[in-house]
Amino acid sequence: MDVVLDNASAVALAFGYTLSLFVVAGVLSGIFGTLLAAMRVGPVAVLSRAAAIYVTLVRNTPLLIVIIFFRFAGPKIGLTWSFVDISIGDLNLNNLYAACVVGLTVYTTAFVCEALRSGVNAVDLGQAEAARAIGLPFSGVMREVVLPQAMRASVPPLASVQIAMLKNTTVCGVLGVLEAFARMKGLTNDYASSRTEIFVAFALIFVVLVEVLSFASARLERRWRVA
Amino acid sequence: MTALENEERTPGTGEPLVVLDKVDKWFGQLHVLRDINLTVHRGEVVVVIGPSGSGKSTLCRAINRLETIDKGTITLDGQPLPQEGKELANLRAEVGMVFQSFNLFAHKTILENVTLGPIKVRKKPKAEAEARAHELLDRVGIGHQAAKYPAQLSGGQQQRVAIARALAMEPKVMLFDEPTSALDPEMIKEVLDVMVDLAERGMTMVVVTHEMGFARTAADRVLFMADGQVVEENTPEQFFTNPQSDRAKDFLGKILKH
Ligand SMILES: Nc1ncnc2c1ncn2[C@@H]1O[C@H](COP(=O)(O)OP(=O)(O)OP(=O)(O)O)[C@@H](O)[C@H]1O
Ligand SMILES: [Mg+2]
Numbered sequence: 001m002d003v004v005l006d007n008a009s010a011v012a013l014a015f016g017y018t019l020s021l022f023v024v025a026g027v028l029s030g031i032f033g034t035l036l037a038a039m040r041v042g043p044v045a046v047l048s049r050a051a052a053i054y055v056t057l058v059r060n061t062p063l064l065i066v067i068i069f070f071r072f073a074g075p076k077i078g079l080t081w082s083f084v085d086i087s088i089g090d091l092n093l094n095n096l097y098a099a100c101v102v103g104l105t106v107y108t109t110a111f112v113c114e115a116l117r118s119g120v121n122a123v124d125l126g127q128a129e130a131a132r133a134i135g136l137p138f139s140g141v142m143r144e145v146v147l148p149q150a151m152r153a154s155v156p157p158l159a160s161v162q163i164a165m166l167k168n169t170t171v172c173g174v175l176g177v178l179e180a181f182a183r184m185k186g187l188t189n190d191y192a193s194s195r196t197e198i199f200v201a202f203a204l205i206f207v208v209l210v211e212v213l214s215f216a217s218a219r220l221e222r223r224w225r226v227a
Numbered sequence: 228m229t230a231l232e233n234e235e236r237t238p239g240t241g242e243p244l245v246v247l248d249k250v251d252k253w254f255g256q257l258h259v260l261r262d263i264n265l266t267v268h269r270g271e272v273v274v275v276i277g278p279s280g281s282g283k284s285t286l287c288r289a290i291n292r293l294e295t296i297d298k299g300t301i302t303l304d305g306q307p308l309p310q311e312g313k314e315l316a317n318l319r320a321e322v323g324m325v326f327q328s329f330n331l332f333a334h335k336t337i338l339e340n341v342t343l344g345p346i347k348v349r350k351k352p353k354a355e356a357e358a359r360a361h362e363l364l365d366r367v368g369i370g371h372q373a374a375k376y377p378a379q380l381s382g383g384q385q386q387r388v389a390i391a392r393a394l395a396m397e398p399k400v401m402l403f404d405e406p407t408s409a410l411d412p413e414m415i416k417e418v419l420d421v422m423v424d425l426a427e428r429g430m431t432m433v434v435v436t437h438e439m440g441f442a443r444t445a446a447d448r449v450l451f452m453a454d455g456q457v458v459e460e461n462t463p464e465q466f467f468t469n470p471q472s473d474r475a476k477d478f479l480g481k482i483l484k485h
């Protein structure tokens with residue numbers, strides 16, 4: 001482990017990028033995924049169709065292709081993200097970083113939508129019907145009755161989606177963001193004799209991060225369980 | 228208690244409250260409601276009875292527009308049912324509905340189940356809504372369970388909460404779709420007792436049920452439906468002792484045997 005410990009600050013910075021990609025894309029895909037799911041299950045046929053097409057298109061495209069699209073094709077059609085240039089401590093969030101966040105968000109949004117939709121479908125139809133029967137409008141039916149129950153049913157699939165996203169951030173390493181995977185590759189090149197321990201160390205850190213997420217999701221699920 | 232509830236019960240003499248005029252409905256090819264004409268007067272209790280698939284639930288659900296109709300008109304208190312949006316939601320607030328499967332909000336406590344409509348739809352202050360909810364829960368005998376969740380109650384208790392939830396909206400009319408058919412026999416009576424009490428307080432009710440005891444004690448009229456039509460309409464006494472149509476005789480023969 002010496003190599004990893006000797007480079008602790010570089011490794012920490014790399015995981016800083018990883019986690020920031022995860023948090024930013026996680027929050028954004030959470031917001032857009034919820035909107036997309038509302039379109040998907042809502043009463044307006046056109047919106048529902050549009051959401052379904054988005055999900056089919058994006059979900060069936062490999063993540064690497066989605067991110068490469070935003071990294072290389074995006075600038076050609078004016079999506080340069082050059083206005084993004086933020087420094088937080090040693091983290092430098094530039095246009096490459098932004099392209100990766102957009103790619104991850106676009107991709108994960110489709111999965112969040114599907115996780116939420118499965119949660120909505122898990123809610124008994126009678127619940128929405130009873131809510132309509134007391135005079136709640138569509139928005140109230142959703143907000144007060146369907147979504148709270150759907151959220152609960154969606155916690156496990158949403159956790160899977162976001163755990164997958166955490167690991168998917170490694171794809172950004174290929175595209176110029178110095179996140180964990182890129183740093184690991186750098187270290188294995190510089191310290192060829194310690195390759196195995198570098199691999200193991202990085203894998204272990206990912207395992208710990210994923211475990212934290214799983215634990216949080218299990219807690220949430222338990223807290224929200226209907227008494 | 229509202230004025231309406233204290234009023235002496237005068238069956239069928241009130242003005243028309245729910246009026247269905249030449250109502251037709253299809254589910255695809257299936258003609259589920261055929262030329263339904265029905266007037267329910269204020270304070271009246273109408274029991275709807277008939278074989279499975281005859282359209283009883285659909286009739287009930289059409290009255291608060293959980294199902295749309297294809298032809299004819301339905302009016303509530305002189306107002307035609309609105310098509311969509313806010314007016315429709317307002318209409319539904321005026322019509323209480325009790326389902327066969329209770330449909331209490333699973334993630335809310337008993338108290339929250341009863342106060343949700345008054346707070347969110349009627350915009351009542353929370354304290355006032357809760358005070359009224361406690362009153363209603365006491366009335367249906369669930370007063371001491373207000374903090375529990377639906378899953379912790381028996382079916383009969385849940386159905387009584389569902390009745391309280393509907394009453395909390397102070398509806399003009401209450402619709403019951405087989406409110407006791409998902410219940411064990413020992414729980415049926417506790418729910419029927421609440422319904423009889425409601426009828427005696429002058430609530431206008433449309434009740435789909437095969438409980439003849441209830442029909443005899445509480446109903447002013449029995450409507451017999453078959454194949455989407457109202458085949459026979461009579462007082463409970465007349466209907467049960469002296470059915471006119473063959474369909475009704477046949478049907479009563481079957482349910483009386485059991
Ligand atoms: N959403 C629907 N789509 C298609 N057909 C339906 C739908 N709901 C009901 N039906 C059909 O319409 C007919 C009337 O149904 P309805 O539920 O009104 O009957 P019912 O008299 O309430 O029967 P039961 O005593 O079994 O509850 C039935 O043949 C039923 O299968
Ligand atoms: Mg039915």
